[in-house]
Amino acid sequence: MKNLILYLTMLTIYGCNLSGGSYPSYSSASSSCPTKPTVTLSENDVQEILLNEQPLTKSGYAIPSKATGYKFAAKSGERISLSSNNNICTWVYSPDNEIISGDKLPKTGKYIIQVSALKDKQKFDLKIKLLDIVLTQDLALEIIKKWYKAKPLIFAPPFDTALVEQLTTGKLYSELSNSDSSLSWLKKYNSYYTYNKSEIINVINFYNSGKQGYIKLRVFEELYLHTPKGINQENSGEFRNSYIYYLNSDNGVWKISSYEKIP
Numbered sequence: 001m002k003n004l005i006l007y008l009t010m011l012t013i014y015g016c017n018l019s020g021g022s023y024p025s026y027s028s029a030s031s032s033c034p035t036k037p038t039v040t041l042s043e044n045d046v047q048e049i050l051l052n053e054q055p056l057t058k059s060g061y062a063i064p065s066k067a068t069g070y071k072f073a074a075k076s077g078e079r080i081s082l083s084s085n086n087n088i089c090t091w092v093y094s095p096d097n098e099i100i101s102g103d104k105l106p107k108t109g110k111y112i113i114q115v116s117a118l119k120d121k122q123k124f125d126l127k128i129k130l131l132d133i134v135l136t137q138d139l140a141l142e143i144i145k146k147w148y149k150a151k152p153l154i155f156a157p158p159f160d161t162a163l164v165e166q167l168t169t170g171k172l173y174s175e176l177s178n179s180d181s182s183l184s185w186l187k188k189y190n191s192y193y194t195y196n197k198s199e200i201i202n203v204i205n206f207y208n209s210g211k212q213g214y215i216k217l218r219v220f221e222e223l224y225l226h227t228p229k230g231i232n233q234e235n236s237g238e239f240r241n242s243y244i245y246y247l248n249s250d251n252g253v254w255k256i257s258s259y260e261k262i263p
Contacts, residue, residue, distance in 0.1 A: 032118055033089035041067040041114050048072070053252065055081075055129040062088050062117035062124050070113045070128065077133035078252065079103040082113070086124045089116050103131070132252050137206040140215040143167070143254060144245055148198040148219070156192035159183055169250040170257035189227065196222040204242065216244045216262065 046069035049056060060068060074080070080103055082090060094100055095109030105111065115126060133139070150163040154176075161183075164176045176183055186192055197220065204216035221239050225232040241261050248257040 037067060037089075037091055037114060037116065039065060039067050039116060041069045041112075045069055046071050046112060049128070051128060051130040053130065053132070055127045057125055057127050059123075059125045060115075062115055062122045064117050064119055067114050067116045069115070071110055072113070072128070072130075073110055074105045074108070074130060075133065075252065076106060076108045077139075078105050079131040079134075080105060080111075081127075081129045081131055083127045084124055086122050087118060088122055088124045088126070089118055090114065090126075130252070132211075132249050133254060135208045135213045135247060135249070135254050137203065137215065139254060140206060140208075140213060140245070140247055141200070141203060141217075143247065143256065144215060144217065145200065147245075147256060148195075148200070148221075151193070151198070152195045155183070155186060156194065159187060167255055168257070169248055169255040172256055172258050191225065191227045191232075194224050194226065196224070198222075201240070212246065212248045212257070214244055214246045216242065218242045 045067060047058075048071045049058070051072045051074070058070060062068060080092070084090075091114040092100055093112040093114070094105070095107050095111065098106065100106065113126075113128065115124065147167050150160070150167060153160040154163050161177070164173065164183075168176060175181055178184070199220045201218040201220055204218060206215045207213055219241060221241075222237070223239070224236040242263065243259050244262050245259040246257045247254050249255075
C-alpha cells in the first residue's frame, strides 16, 4: 500500500464527543475521508501515549463503525508528524477544541488523535512523532529577554538555580552550576548584583541551522556589584555592549548554551 505522509491541514470539521464536548478535528489520510468523523470516539477507547523526538508506532485494526484514540501531551510551538502504511482516516483535537492549521500545535496541553477506517477492516501501523519547536528570531529574542529579566534573581539572593536550569544548557549551564562559577563566587564572598535597567537596543543578526542557532544583539545594562566593602566600581555602572548568544534545543526546549561579547 502506498505510504502516506500525513500532515495537518485545516478543514472545517466538527466531531468526536469526549468529556461531553464537541471537538473540531481534521482529516488528512485520504481525499475520500469525510470532513468529520462518522462515529463518536469513546473515552474508554482513548490510550494515553508519551511522545518525543523518536517516532512511536501504534498498530491495530480500524473499522468504519468504531474509533480509536491516542492522547498525548505537547508544548505550544511543537509540530506533529503522522504517517501510515494504510488508508486510514485521522482527526486531531486540540486542548481547547480549536481547529489546527498546519503541523504546528498552537497550545500547551493534551491533544487527541482519532483513527478510523474509511471502509472495511484495515490493519494499520501509525507512526507518530513530535518535531522540535522551530527557532525563529522572535523566539530567540524572547528567550534572551527572559534571561535578562531573570538575572536579578540569578545573580543575587535567592540565587535562583531553577531559572538557570530553565534558561541555560550546555557550556553556560555548566559554567553557572560548578563550584568555580560566578554564582559560587558571589555566594562565597557575600556579594550580589543589582540591575537598575536592562534593555535590548536592537537585533544585529540571527541564524538557525535546525538544532542550534544564534542571535547577535546590542544591549544596554545599568548594574552594580555589591560586596561587603561596598560597590565595586570597576564592575558597576552603565554598559552598552554587543553580544552573540548561542542557542541549542534541549529535549525540545530552546535554551542559551553560551554567549560572548563581540566588537
